[in-house]
Amino acid sequence: MVTSALHILQRISRLKSCFYACLFLLCFSVCGTLTAQRIKFERYTTAEGLISDETFNLHQDRQGYIWIFSKYGTVKYDGTTFKRVLKNMPLRESFIYCIYERSDGRKWIANSNSRIYEIKNDSAFIISGLENATKVLNEHMSELSHIYVDNNENIYAISKGLCYKWIKHKSGYETLNLSYAFPADSILYKVEDDGEYTFLSNNKKTVNSAPNGLINMKTYIAVTRKKTTSLLRNSLPDYNLANPYHTLRNLKKYGSDYYCMISNGLVRIGEDNKIAVFMLPETILCFTRDKLGHFWIGCLNGGIYELGSDGKILNHYLEKATVSDILIDHQNGLWVSTQGAGLFHCINTQAGGFSESSPLGSTITEIKEIN
Numbered sequence: 367m368v369t370s371a372l373h374i375l376q377r378i379s380r381l382k383s384c385f386y387a388c389l390f391l392l393c394f395s396v397c398g399t400l401t402a403q404r405i406k407f408e409r410y411t412t413a414e415g416l417i418s419d420e421t422f423n424l425h426q427d428r429q430g431y432i433w434i435f436s437k438y439g440t441v442k443y444d445g446t447t448f449k450r451v452l453k454n455m456p457l458r459e460s461f462i463y464c465i466y467e468r469s470d471g472r473k474w475i476a477n478s479n480s481r482i483y484e485i486k487n488d489s490a491f492i493i494s495g496l497e498n499a500t501k502v503l504n505e506h507m508s509e510l511s512h513i514y515v516d517n518n519e520n521i522y523a524i525s526k527g528l529c530y531k532w533i534k535h536k537s538g539y540e541t542l543n544l545s546y547a548f549p550a551d552s553i554l555y556k557v558e559d560d561g562e563y564t565f566l567s568n569n570k571k572t573v574n575s576a577p578n579g580l581i582n583m584k585t586y587i588a589v590t591r592k593k594t595t596s597l598l599r600n601s602l603p604d605y606n607l608a609n610p611y612h613t614l615r616n617l618k619k620y621g622s623d624y625y626c627m628i629s630n631g632l633v634r635i636g637e638d639n640k641i642a643v644f645m646l647p648e649t650i651l652c653f654t655r656d657k658l659g660h661f662w663i664g665c666l667n668g669g670i671y672e673l674g675s676d677g678k679i680l681n682h683y684l685e686k687a688t689v690s691d692i693l694i695d696h697q698n699g700l701w702v703s704t705q706g707a708g709l710f711h712c713i714n715t716q717a718g719g720f721s722e723s724s725p726l727g728s729t730i731t732e733i734k735e736i737n
Contacts, residue, residue, distance in 0.1 A: 404681055405700070405715055411708035415448030417441060421703035424693040425465045427473065432693070432701060434709060435462040442488075451488040459490075466513045474521075476510040482521065493521070495538035499530060620655050627653060632663060632677070644677035654692045656715050662700065664689025670702060684710065 411419050418436040425433040432443040433451075439460045441448040452460065452475075461478040473485040474493075480503035483490035503510065508525035515521050519534040532539040617626040624635040632644045632653060648668030655661050659675035669684035670692070684702065693701040694715070702710040 405683075405712045405717070407683065407700075407702070407710040407712050409708055409710050410448070415441065416709060417450065419708040420705050421709050422690045422705075423462065423464065424691045424701050424703050425467070426693060426695050427467055428471050430696060432695065433465065434703065435465070437461045449488075452485070452490045454489045455483075463510055464512050466515060468515060468517075472515075474513055474515050476513050476523070478509060480504055480508070480510055480525075482510075482513060482523070496521075496532060499523075499532065499539075499541055616652070618653075618655075625653070625655075625661075632661060632673070634677075642677065644673060646671055646679075651689060652691050654694055656694050656700075657698060658716060660715070662692050662694070662715075664692050664702065 410416055416434065416436070417439045421434050421436050423433075423435040425435075427433065427442075430445075434441050434443065434448070437460075438457065439450065439455075440452045440462060442451050443449075452462075455477075459477050459479060459481065462475050463478055465473060465475045467473045474482060475485060475490065476482050480500045482493045482496060484493060485491075503525060510523050510525050512524040513521060514523075521530075521532040521534075521539070523530045523532070531542040533542060615627045617624060619625075622637040626633050626635075627650045628643070630646050630649055632646070632650070634642045634644070636642070646663065646665065646668075648665035648671070650663055651666055652664040653661055660680065661671075661673040661675075661677075663671045663673065665671065665688075667686060667688050669682060669687045670689055671679055672681040672683070674680050684704070684707070687702075687707045688705040689702055690705055691703045695701060698714050698716050700712040700715045704710065
């Protein structure tokens, strides 16, 4: 009798061990595909407090507020409500193209009329002394895409045509044209790396090693590594970069690699200067990268593509939307501005969701982390 009972207990023990082993393998296999799980978005429109459903640039300031810029004004989000800001600007001045926030928290913006303002207490105050520069920019249809203000109050501006540095003096600003070739090839790139801003332009200092001292930024790109600037010829395989639609745009640095966009591809320039191109079926408008190394790419009438660190497509969201900007906030949340569909927010891109039909769709009684 004792032997029979012992035998039963041993069988139960073996069954329990088998059960836990299977449970472990199940959890391990599910966790292995966690990064490919689809995330969920919450949508905000004028009904929730936006000024317009056509939203453009996004920015999270050092206090954590999310700034949303539209054609008809600006709001900032505190986690609960949208608050109207920059209310002192008339409607014709309220379409903001870019924002820059310095490490000390001071913020500047540039609008569609090429005017630059400093933000103080949620109001905008125009920078005087730049009237002539604004006139030139408007005459050449060179709206500003990036601005930067250094600790000496000098202002750098990147536009679709000419690029400037305005040097501040007691009597006003002195204008320095950073563009060497006029005007189509005078594109200036901004790279942000750990809070340091590097401005790369096709001026004499940058291009002295190029043929005839000139550089066509459609076929070359200047990259600064350890204070040394080198020129990379972007001879992408099976790609004709002479086509203006294939101009390199929106250069960013993640780790030791540089990334930029062409019309429908993401370009990676490795530390060894080798180039890789990840093609998409849509026209690309913006991109960013999260802490997992995944890329989030906004497209024209094509929504958002999530790419793994190897460039492979993992997911596709908001399929028909035109995405104007993408922001990863301090809490790993994802913000997406669209032209006409409002604003979308995923609270955490690193969280996975499981449907009721998946292995984790039923009641979970215990969860552990192993290694």
